[in-house]
């Protein structure tokens with residue numbers, strides 16, 4: 001029996017896998033060789049999906065209720081402390097793993113695309129980081145989620161907002177001070193015009209909703225703009 005030679009790239013992959021195994025970013029277990037998705041099959045099925053996109057009223061829309069005019073809002077997962085979603089977000093935000101954002105965006109975009117409320121979206125706008133913070137981190141995690149959504153929803157990512165206040169010192173502020181601080185933190189990008197467009201504003205996690213509210217309020221300054229929101233996760 002003759003053994004056909006393996007392409008060098010595959011051989012190299014196997015070799016590298018011995019030293020740097022591919023791990024699932026949600027549970028830390030080894031991924032099967034050759035798997036390019038950053039999440040294992042078990043986690044793929046066990047991630048706590050909310051199905052918000054199937055319900056016009058949900059925990060996300062309720063959180064922003066009465067604060068600004070919103071068409072639809074949906075978060076992919078429920079944030080659970082020490083759970084799979086928290087680990088995914090850790091890798092996306094603090095461990096340089098942009099591919100987690102891209103992967104989750106592609107998955108969620110496919111789900112959103114199947115629902116009329118999100119089919120009318122014209123453009124995807126990520127919540128911006130302050131340029132200084134983006135330089136330190138090397139990228140904006142919300143932008144990579146937006147790029148994933150863009151791929152499957154077939155809508156462009158538009159950088160319609162900029163963050164003008166550096167909010168690193170927020171931890172020493174009270175909740176009320178933080179809200180005032182964040183409400184002043186964003187401006188519209190002068191070069192972008194979105195009148196009458198349906199915009200999907202996206203961020204990684206929804207907590208109080210103050211950041212999304214501040215960004216949304218700015219976007220609504222475009223005449224006739226319709227606003228919807230999407231996030232990777234919603235926390236209690």
Ligand SMILES: [Zn+2]
Pocket residue numbers: 024025026027028029039040041042043044
């Ligand atoms: Zn896993």
